[in-house]
Amino acid sequence: MVGAGGKVEGSVMSIAVADGLFLESADGIVLMAGRRKADGEMRFPMPKGPEAALYDAMRLAPEGKLWSYTVQRFRPKTPPYIGDDDDKSFKPFAVGYVEFPGQVIVEGRILVDDPATLKIGLPMKVALEAFPTSTRGDVITYAFRPV
Amino acid sequence: MTDVHIVGAGIHAFGRTPDMTGLDQGVFAVREALADAGVNWADMQFAFGGSSAAGSADAALPRLGLTGVQFINISNGCATGGSSLLSGYWAIKSGEFDIGVVLGFDKHPRGAFNADPEASGLPMWYGETGMMLTTQFFAMKIRRYMDLHGISNASLGRVAVKAFENGALTPHAWRRDPVDLDTVLNSQMVSDPLTKFMFCSPAEGGVAMILASDRKMRELGLTGPKVRGAAVRTRPRGSFEVFAPSLDVERGVAPTVLASKAAYEMAGVGPDEINVAQIQDTESGAEIMHMSENGFCADGEQEAWLTDGVTSLTGRLPVNTDGGCLACGEPIGASGLRQVYENVQQLRGRAEGRQVANAKLAYSQVYGAPGLSAVAILEA
Numbered sequence: 001m002v003g004a005g006g007k008v009e010g011s012v013m014s015i016a017v018a019d020g021l022f023l024e025s026a027d028g029i030v031l032m033a034g035r036r037k038a039d040g041e042m043r044f045p046m047p048k049g050p051e052a053a054l055y056d057a058m059r060l061a062p063e064g065k066l067w068s069y070t071v072q073r074f075r076p077k078t079p080p081y082i083g084d085d086d087d088k089s090f091k092p093f094a095v096g097y098v099e100f101p102g103q104v105i106v107e108g109r110i111l112v113d114d115p116a117t118l119k120i121g122l123p124m125k126v127a128l129e130a131f132p133t134s135t136r137g138d139v140i141t142y143a144f145r146p147v
Numbered sequence: 148m149t150d151v152h153i154v155g156a157g158i159h160a161f162g163r164t165p166d167m168t169g170l171d172q173g174v175f176a177v178r179e180a181l182a183d184a185g186v187n188w189a190d191m192q193f194a195f196g197g198s199s200a201a202g203s204a205d206a207a208l209p210r211l212g213l214t215g216v217q218f219i220n221i222s223n224g225c226a227t228g229g230s231s232l233l234s235g236y237w238a239i240k241s242g243e244f245d246i247g248v249v250l251g252f253d254k255h256p257r258g259a260f261n262a263d264p265e266a267s268g269l270p271m272w273y274g275e276t277g278m279m280l281t282t283q284f285f286a287m288k289i290r291r292y293m294d295l296h297g298i299s300n301a302s303l304g305r306v307a308v309k310a311f312e313n314g315a316l317t318p319h320a321w322r323r324d325p326v327d328l329d330t331v332l333n334s335q336m337v338s339d340p341l342t343k344f345m346f347c348s349p350a351e352g353g354v355a356m357i358l359a360s361d362r363k364m365r366e367l368g369l370t371g372p373k374v375r376g377a378a379v380r381t382r383p384r385g386s387f388e389v390f391a392p393s394l395d396v397e398r399g400v401a402p403t404v405l406a407s408k409a410a411y412e413m414a415g416v417g418p419d420e421i422n423v424a425q426i427q428d429t430e431s432g433a434e435i436m437h438m439s440e441n442g443f444c445a446d447g448e449q450e451a452w453l454t455d456g457v458t459s460l461t462g463r464l465p466v467n468t469d470g471g472c473l474a475c476g477e478p479i480g481a482s483g484l485r486q487v488y489e490n491v492q493q494l495r496g497r498a499e500g501r502q503v504a505n506a507k508l509a510y511s512q513v514y515g516a517p518g519l520s521a522v523a524i525l526e527a
């Protein structure tokens with residue numbers, strides 16, 4: 001498995017940040033979206049609760065193209081952020097939207113050594129990230145990384 | 148149907164006022180607006196007001212007078228002030244009321260706004276993993292816009308330089324010192340490509356306006372700009388808004404485009420007839436994109452407009468003449484009304500030091516979370 005700025009092996013017992021966001025398929029990690037039965041509008045994540053009945057769950061492609069991006073340079077406020085709770089040790093991270101052609105555009109954290117190499121249109125693939133939290137150890141979330 | 152006029156306007160200077168609550172600043176603004184019009188609180192037949200983080204606007208009642216007046220609290224995200232104005236406009240336009248007040252005030256803690264995923268109908272993990280920040284949204288919207296339409300970093304910087312130049316000339320502004328282009332461009336990066344000086348900050352302030360029907364205005368011997376058009380619109384399918392875990396691949400227009408079009412139609416004027424404009428500049432990129440979303444220029448033309456100073460005080464279409472959100476800060480409940488206040492000053496020839504010559508038609512547009520826009524067009 002793939003971690004923040006490095007590698008984390010799958011032997012660690014880590015819990016997903018939320019259920020139903022992603023799964024490991026033969027093609028690699030894919031995101032789980034919902035397609036509204038009435039008009040085909042797609043959204044990520046697949047809605048939960050009463051709204052879920054109006055959607056069909058579907059897998060997104062394992063790869064897409066970078067649609068836009070930025071770098072989060074300051075530590076987001078807590079709540080809601082549960083990552084690093086120390087301004088001094090906080091490390092900026094890239095975040096962006098990836099377009100899965102013909103499907104939907106999804107926002108996610110980006111795993112990249114040098115954000116200056118990011119460019120709109122860059123091929124990106126879905127990955128998993130071990131996200132260190134200040135409250136419950138590492139959790140696994142989805143992220144994007146350049147192909 | 149009657150015309151609606153703004154016969155009085157008051158403001159408490161934006162920025163930080165440690166010894167006053169948000170409510171104090173709202174009450175201050177109402178008293179100023181009443182004095183400006185030369186009317187009394189007891190004359191008010193209605194009030195619409197709101198704040199985002201400083202309590203209920205109708206908490207002003209015990210201070211202003213328990214007259215039994217119809218007072219409705221407005222809460223509509225970043226368009227709270229614009230929505231109060233629109234509500235007052237309708238109240239008079241409908242013929243039910245002749246005179247009333249709209250007010251907005253706020254007082255926010257320092258730094259970026261805390262966002263609550265569940266309050267926005269979003270899953271907790273979205274905020275927990277660091278994606279629920281308005282700053283990120285604005286950065287990503289302008290990043291894509293710059294790539295698609297050839298906007299440079301220098302243009303982002305020029306917007307901020309202009310804002311601080313204008314703020315230096317404006318008594319109600321918070322940031323009163325000019326900042327040069329190099330300083331703007333080389334200041335701390337907040338969310339690429341936007342630096343610290345390109346972002347506005349949460350702030351404090353209060354604004355109030357007295358609205359009156361044409362008949363009431365004449366009866367009282369008052370004058371004031373006419374509201375030619377006013378509209379609020381929310382995000383249509385395919386628009387790119389704050390706090391969106393996913394977006395449609397089929398892209399649509401922004402809510403500002405809808406609100407703008409509606410207001411122009413009501414007013415029966417086009418963007419080329421506007422003499423002065425206050426448009427949402429949460430950050431430099433927002434002003435650039437809103438120049439186009441409000442119909443003032445085509446996508447990409449901003450680059451030349453900013454280089455040529457078209458939107459500077461002496462240009463063809465001065466934009467954000469009081470320094471906008473960049474120089475005034477953004478107290479959410481008051482921000483949209485601050486724009487209208489500045490337009491009233493411009494149209495009444497009271498904008499000393501930053502007066503736009505011969506301004507007849509003034510335009511304002513406030514935009515923000517969760518994806519809505521409010522536009523007002525005033526005529527001198």
